[in-house]
Every structure is written in C-alpha cells, then in structure tokens.
Amino acid sequence: MINVSIVGASGYGGGELLRLLLGHPQAAVKQATSRSHLGEYLYQVHPNLRKRTQLKFCDPAQLEPVDVLFLALPHGEAQKKIAGFAGLAGKIIDLSADFRLKDMALYEKWYGAPHAAPEWPARFVYGLPELHRAEMAGASYISGVGCNATASNLALLPLVKAGLIDPVSPVIVEIKVGSSESGAEGNAGSHHAERANVIRTFSAFGHRHTAEVIQEMGLSHVSLTMTAVDLVRGVLATAHAQVKPGVTTKDLWKAYRAAASENPFIRVVKEQRGIYRAPEPKVLAGSNYADIGFELDESSGHVVSLCAIDNLMKGAAGSAVQCLNLVMGWDEMTGLDFPGLHPL
C-alpha cells in the first residue's frame, strides 16, 4: 500500500482522481488540497464521495511527503511550483498541460508564453500508456494528457502505427465534447441557458490539444475542430485521413484488432448489428475504456476513424491512475474495472 495526495482536488479531474484512488486497493489517499474549499469535507464538493471518506480539503502549504503526488491544478500553476512538489514525493503524476509538450518552442507557440520551468518537461513521460507504456515502468514523472488529444491520438493510433496513412497528408479531426471539459469553474458560455441543447463549434482551428497530436503521432498536417454538444461527459473524435494506395478494409481490421489486443482499455466497435455499431461516449461514462472504430471508402481511400472516451476518465484521471499502476509495476487495470453504465 502506498500513500498518495492530490493537489488541486476540488475540480472535476481531482474529483475523479479521488473517486478512483479511494477505491484503489494499493493506494491510500492521505491529503487533498484546495484553497477555495479549505476545511470542507471532500464530499461537500464531490457529493458522490459521501460515506467514502471523512477527509477534508487542506492547504497546499500543509502537504506532507508521500509516495506519489498527483497534481490537478489549473494550467500554468504546476510549472511554477514543480521543484517544491518534487521535494515532497519521488513520483509525480500531473493532470495539467504543463509537462505534456517536450519542444519548448512548440509549447510557446500553442500556449502563448514561455514555459516557467523549461528544464522539467523533458523529465516527464507523456501520460498515455497506449503510447508510452514501456517508458512508464519505474518512471518518476508522468505528464497529463489532453482529453481531446487522447481521443484524437487513439483514433489515429492504429493507422499511424501500422503505417496505413501518409504522415504528410492532411488529417482532419472533428471532435464533439461534453461540458465537463471546461472544468468546474463557470463562465458565460457554460451558463445553463446558453450551454443546454447546443451544437456549438467553438474552435475551428488552433485548439491547444492539437500540439499533442502533432507531437505524439508525428503528423505534420493535422487540425482539430471542436464542437460542444449537449453532454456532460464524453468526447467523440472523428478523424478523416487518406490511406496509402492499396490499403483495404481488411488491412484496417488487422491494425485495429492489434491495437485492441495490445492495450487492455482499447476496444474495437465496428458492429453490423444492434444499436451501438460505432464508438459512442454515452456508454463510457465513468469508464476508462476507449472505443475505436473505422470506415473506409476503398474507392477513394478516405478513412474515417472514430474514438469515444469519457474525457474525465481516459482523457484525464483514468489515464493518470493507469499510469500510476504502470509506474508501480501493478496490473494496469487495477482500480479501473468499471465498464460504464447501460442504459444511461
């Protein structure tokens, strides 16, 4: 059993981390910090945790040494304090965007400011086990993953890994997202009267998560278009690409089946019966699974690749706990066996 603490535990990502870690058979939650909810019981912010813990939010200044420290701070905060956090724990798993990008010029381009601790990102393993599993064994520092980047990267993973698409051809990823992506802090756009019932394209080009797809997939010409839909949890990435000449549907089946075989949380959904014939985020709420699927127009070579995830799980806290399992040498599915709900 190890001790873990969570810094910035009052947000949605922190709440999911708490839910997962409080039920994890190998981890004990020691402290959870929040300045804005100092002294409150965790369940007063995360009501699903009532009767699961009597912990209260504490001040970050009260943090004590632990085995693993999770950081769930707003973007830009962890990089300012990373040296201090590293003094409290030998292992850090961050959920923010602060340590995802390795190229500091790419970071500055996409985040609009220089990194406050440019020597640190290179020490972090990018936190998507499906891409960096081998590097995680025994690693000290794991970065977060962008939820939209994760859906995009997993949609593209079978195609890129098997070399089925030309890496210099344009790749367009249409992404539909739920409201929890924007975090626990409200704004004018998240006001119920404005957010309910929307199909709102809020970023046609230039979403920051694009940089993670460029970095991790090695694609030079990729763009993400973001559309908010009337969901609380969930991301559906629909990637459009061009396969190399001669690639067939059966080649794609082999590539997708291999991805599912190599990764316990990836499932292929390409059904010819029933209602759920393609990946859908709806049935993944609360689950760490990523459902992938595809369709190929063999006459034109146009492939549509899909990935559905729960943005707070595979796109954030679930992947972070999966990383914890790998870092510690445990079964990577430990504490992550919830399959989702149906109906929902």
Add this chain to the structure above:
Amino acid sequence: MNTVVCPECEAEITLEASTEVGEIIVCPDCGVDLEITALNPAACQLAPMEQEDWGE
C-alpha cells in the same frame, strides 16, 4: 478444434462441437451473420442480414 475465418473482418472463430452445416453463427468482432457451409474442413459465407433504416 474447427475454426472459420470471417470473410468480412477476418476474425478467427472457433466453432462449437455441436455446430452443423447450415447453421447461422454471429461473428464476435464485426457482428455479421455467417452461414456454416462445410465442416470438414470448416467453411462459412456471409448470410443475408436485415438492413436497418437509419432515416435514409
């Protein structure tokens, strides 16, 4: 153990010992109906499936 390969997605499907020629099985990967056409060696072909109308 008798196996067939799905002609749609190339999944390898292990047949139950009681499988008979003419029986319709479901591919566990892609969900198509398959008709068993022979057992020694085992073979199958796509069986007609009812198409759903999704508003087209």
